[in-house]
Amino acid sequence: MKSSETQASAMAPVDNRAQRAERSPPSRGGDRVTAGIRAAINHVDLNRFRFWFQLVAFVLFVYGGYLAIDLGSRLPFFSCGYNQEGRAGVCYLLPLQHQLSRPWPMLFTAASLSILSGLGIFFLWFIVLNKGWCGFVCPLGTLQDWLTALRRRLGIRYANYTRGQFAQLTKVKYILLALTILIPLGIGGGLWSHDMSPPFCLICPARMILPAFTGDFSQFTIDFSSKTSIVMTTLGMMVTALFIAGGFIKKRFFCFLCPMSALHYLFSKLALFRLKKDGDKCTRCGDCYRVCDLEIKEIADEVNKPNIMTDDCTLCLKCVAACPEDGALKATFAGIPIFESTEAGFIRRMR
Amino acid sequence: MNTPTPIEEQPAFQRTRQAREAELTLDHITDDFDGNPAGMQYFYELFRRTYIKGEPVAHEGKLIGTTCIQVPDELIYAVGATPVRLCNGSYHYDQIGADFMPAKSCSLVKATLGMLHSETRIPKTAKPDLVVNPTTCDQKKKASAMIEDMGYAVYDLEMPNTKESEEARIYWQRSVRLFAHKLRGVTGKRLTRKALKAAMARTARAQAAFRRLHGFRKASPAVVLGKDVFLVTNAFFFDDIDRWTEAVEKLNTELAQRQADGFHAAQRKAPRILFTGSPPVFPNLKLPVLIEEAGGVVVADETCSANRMLYDMTAVDEWLLYDMVDGLADRYLKPCTCPIFTRNDDRRRRLLDLAADFAVDGVVYQSLAGCQVYEMEQKSVAETLNAQGIPMLYIETDYSPDDQGQLSTRIEAFLESIKTRKRKVAA
Numbered sequence: 001m002k003s004s005e006t007q008a009s010a011m012a013p014v015d016n017r018a019q020r021a022e023r024s025p026p027s028r029g030g031d032r033v034t035a036g037i038r039a040a041i042n043h044v045d046l047n048r049f050r051f052w053f054q055l056v057a058f059v060l061f062v063y064g065g066y067l068a069i070d071l072g073s074r075l076p077f078f079s080c081g082y083n084q085e086g087r088a089g090v091c092y093l094l095p096l097q098h099q100l101s102r103p104w105p106m107l108f109t110a111a112s113l114s115i116l117s118g119l120g121i122f123f124l125w126f127i128v129l130n131k132g133w134c135g136f137v138c139p140l141g142t143l144q145d146w147l148t149a150l151r152r153r154l155g156i157r158y159a160n161y162t163r164g165q166f167a168q169l170t171k172v173k174y175i176l177l178a179l180t181i182l183i184p185l186g187i188g189g190g191l192w193s194h195d196m197s198p199p200f201c202l203i204c205p206a207r208m209i210l211p212a213f214t215g216d217f218s219q220f221t222i223d224f225s226s227k228t229s230i231v232m233t234t235l236g237m238m239v240t241a242l243f244i245a246g247g248f249i250k251k252r253f254f255c256f257l258c259p260m261s262a263l264h265y266l267f268s269k270l271a272l273f274r275l276k277k278d279g280d281k282c283t284r285c286g287d288c289y290r291v292c293d294l295e296i297k298e299i300a301d302e303v304n305k306p307n308i309m310t311d312d313c314t315l316c317l318k319c320v321a322a323c324p325e326d327g328a329l330k331a332t333f334a335g336i337p338i339f340e341s342t343e344a345g346f347i348r349r350m351r
Numbered sequence: 352m353n354t355p356t357p358i359e360e361q362p363a364f365q366r367t368r369q370a371r372e373a374e375l376t377l378d379h380i381t382d383d384f385d386g387n388p389a390g391m392q393y394f395y396e397l398f399r400r401t402y403i404k405g406e407p408v409a410h411e412g413k414l415i416g417t418t419c420i421q422v423p424d425e426l427i428y429a430v431g432a433t434p435v436r437l438c439n440g441s442y443h444y445d446q447i448g449a450d451f452m453p454a455k456s457c458s459l460v461k462a463t464l465g466m467l468h469s470e471t472r473i474p475k476t477a478k479p480d481l482v483v484n485p486t487t488c489d490q491k492k493k494a495s496a497m498i499e500d501m502g503y504a505v506y507d508l509e510m511p512n513t514k515e516s517e518e519a520r521i522y523w524q525r526s527v528r529l530f531a532h533k534l535r536g537v538t539g540k541r542l543t544r545k546a547l548k549a550a551m552a553r554t555a556r557a558q559a560a561f562r563r564l565h566g567f568r569k570a571s572p573a574v575v576l577g578k579d580v581f582l583v584t585n586a587f588f589f590d591d592i593d594r595w596t597e598a599v600e601k602l603n604t605e606l607a608q609r610q611a612d613g614f615h616a617a618q619r620k621a622p623r624i625l626f627t628g629s630p631p632v633f634p635n636l637k638l639p640v641l642i643e644e645a646g647g648v649v650v651a652d653e654t655c656s657a658n659r660m661l662y663d664m665t666a667v668d669e670w671l672l673y674d675m676v677d678g679l680a681d682r683y684l685k686p687c688t689c690p691i692f693t694r695n696d697d698r699r700r701r702l703l704d705l706a707a708d709f710a711v712d713g714v715v716y717q718s719l720a721g722c723q724v725y726e727m728e729q730k731s732v733a734e735t736l737n738a739q740g741i742p743m744l745y746i747e748t749d750y751s752p753d754d755q756g757q758l759s760t761r762i763e764a765f766l767e768s769i770k771t772r773k774r775k776v777a778a
Contacts, residue, residue: 280707
C-alpha cells in the first residue's frame with residue numbers, strides 16, 4: 001500500500017470519533033459542556049502539555065527572582081536556594097537542615113516551633129500536587145527530561161534496571177533522607193564540623209547546576225578551606241557528574257534516589273492529587289509500565305489497591321495517557337477525576 | 352508469487368468436501384437469521400469466494416504463515432511481507448491431520464497440519480515462505496517438526512511459560528528481536544523505523560475499528576450477532592488488512608445507524624452470552640451459530656480468533672526501533688490470556704470484566720477435545736464465574752458435525768434456564 005494512503009487511513013479513527021460524538025444522545029446543555037471539557041482533557045497530548053508546563057515552571061523557579069517573585073522557603077521541590085538571584089522560592093530541604101543543625105539545647109526550646117511550622121507550610125504546599133511536584137514542576141526533574149529528549153534525538157537507547165537492582169536502589173532515597181536529617185542533628189550536637197552543613201545540599205546536583213542557569217558558576221569549585229569542605233564539595237562534583245551522565249542514559253535517574261521524594265512519600269496518603277487505578281478494568285497489558293520513567297512494575301501488576309502511587313512515582317501521568325482502557329487509571333483532585341484513561345484518547349495519542 | 356493452480360485441475364472430491372462444509376456453515380450464518388447487516392455482505396462474499404469457490408488469496412512480498420496470534424504482524428508488514436494465519440477450522444483437514452497427531456489431540460492443530468499437508472490448501476494462498484510457530488502448547492510445539500517435514504521453512508518463536516516475571520518479559524523481548532532479524536534474512540529487507548511506524552499505524556487502525564465493533568456489542572438489545580462478528584474476525588486471518596479495516600469501518604457506520612434507530616438483531620430478552628475457550632475458526636463456527644439459532648446472542652468473546660487477537664493495543668514511549676519492537680513484544684505477551692501460561696488470573700479477571708461490561712447472562716466455554724490447557728482451566732473459570740452468580744456451560748467438542756443434535760439440546764436447556772432465572776428475578 002502506498003504511504004499516502006496509509007497516512008490517510010490512519011486518520012480514520014478520528015473521523016469516526018467525531019461522528020460518534022455527534023450521535024451521542026442529547027442531554028442537558030450543562031452536562032454536554034462538562035462532557036466536552038472532560039473529553040478534551042482526556043484526549044490531550046500529555047507529553048506536549050507536560051513539556052510546556054515544565055518549561056514555564058522551570059523559567060518561573062529559576063528566573064522568577066528577577067521579577068521579585070518569592071514563594072517562600074518551604075517548597076516541596078528543588079527550587080535551589082543557592083540560585084540566589086533567580087530563584088522564586090527555596091527548596092524546603094535547605095532550611096530544614098539549617099534548623100536541625102541548631103545546638104541541641106536550642107532544639108528543645110520554643111524556637112523549635114519554627115521547625116514544626118516550617119513542616120506545616122511544606123505540608124500545605126505538598127498536598128496540593130502530591131508528587132506531581134516532581135513530574136511537573138521540579139527544575140531538576142525537568143532537566144532530566146531534557147537530557148532524555150536529547151538522548152532520544154541522538155537515537156540512543158535508554159538503560160533499565162534489573163528487578164534486583166531496582167529493589168536495592170529504591171532504598172537509597174530513604175537512606176539519603178535519614179542522613180539529611182541525622183547529620184544536621186549531629187552537627188548541632190557538635191559531633192561534626194559545621195563545614196558539613198547543609199549536608200545534602202552540598203552533594204545535591206541542583207546546588208551546582210541551577211545557579212549556572214543564571215550565569216553563576218561559583219558552585220563549580222572545590223572548597224579547600226578544610227578537609228571536610230574538600231570532601232563534601234568533591235562529593236558534590238561527583239554527584240553532579242553522575243546526575244548528568246545518569247540522566248542521559250536512564251530516564252529520571254536522580255528521582256529514583258531523591259530524599260525529597262522519600263520525604264514526600266511520608267505524607268502522600270494525605271495529598272489531594274492522587275493516582276487511582278480500577279483493577280477490574282485493567283487487562284494488565286503493561287502499556288503503563290512500558291512508558292513509566294521510573295520502571296514501576298506495580299502500576300501494571302497491582303489490581304487490588306485503588307491508590308496505586310508508589311514511593312518512586314513522580315505523578316507524571318504518562319501511565320494514564322498510555323492506558324487504553326476507559327477509566328482504568330485516573331488522576332483525581334480531592335476525589336474529583338481530572339484526567340482519565342480513555343480508549344479514544346489512547347488511539348489519538350499513539351498515532 | 353506462485354501461480355495458483357486453476358480450480359478445475361484440482362481433485363474434485365477434496366474440493367467438494369471442504370467446500371461443502373464451508374457452504375453449510377455459511378448458509379446457516381446467512382439464511383437462518385433475519386436482518387443481516389448490509390455491511391456483512393463483504394464478509395459473506397469473501398468467505399464464499401475463498402472457501403467455497405477456492406479463489407486464490409493474494410499477498411504482497413513474502414508470505415509469512417503464522418500458527419498463533421502471538422506473532423507480531425507489525426514486524427512482518429514492516430519488512431514488506433504479508434502475514435497469514437494458518438489456524439484452520441475445517442473437519443476435512445482435521446481428518447487428514449489425524450495422521451500426524453495422536454487420536455485425542457486438538458482439532459485445530461490437526462486441521463492446520465492437514466491443511467498444510469494437503470495439495471489444495473484453503474484458503475488458497477501461495478506456499479508460505481516461512482511458517483512462524485510460537486512455542487505455546489505442547490501440540491503446537493510438536494507440530495513444528497512435522498510442518499518442517501512437509502517441506503516448509505519453519506521458525507520457532509520462543510515463548511515463555513509464564514508472563515508475570517520480568518525475566519519472562521525480557522526473554523520474550525529478545526525472542527521478538529531475534530524474530531525481526533529472522534525476517535530480515537527471509538525478506539532481505541532491513542527493519543526501519545519509518546516502515547515499522549507505518550505498519551503499526553495499519554494494525555492500530557484495524558484494532559481501532561475492531562474495538563469500535565466490539566463496543567457496539569454492549570448495546571441492549573443487541574445490534575449485531577456474534578456469528579457475524581466471528582466471521583469478521585476470522586476474515587482477519589487471511590484478508591488484506593486495509594481492505595478488512597475499511598469493511599469493518601463501513602459495518603460500524605451501519606451499526607451506529609442501527610443503534611440510533613433502535614434496531615435489534617436478536618429478541619429483546621435474548622440471553623446475552625459471553626463465549627470463551629478454544630477459538631471458533633471458520634468453518635467451525637458450530638457453537639456460536641447454535642447458540643444464536645437457539646435464541647441466545649453472543650455479545651462478547653474471550654478467544655484467540657477474535658477479541659484476544661485484536662483488542663490489546665501497543666503503547667510506545669520513544670518512537671525509535673528499540674522501543675517500538677519492545678513495545679510490540681510487551682503487547683503480545685503481557686495482556687495475553689492464553690491458558691498455556693502457568694496462571695490464569697488475568698483470564699478470569701478479563702471474563703468478569705467482559706461479563707459486567709456487556710451485561711452478560713451466561714458464559715459458554717468451548718474446549719476442543721484434546722486441548723488440555725483449556726480443559727484444565729475449565730474448573731477454575733467456572734468457580735470464578737459462579738461465585739459472581741454467572742452460570743457457565745462447559746462444552747467439550749471437536750470439528751466433527753456428529754454432536755450437533757446433542758449440543759443444541761444442551762444449549763437450549765442452558766438458555767432456557769437463564770430465561771427462567773431472569774423471569775424469577777423480575778417477578
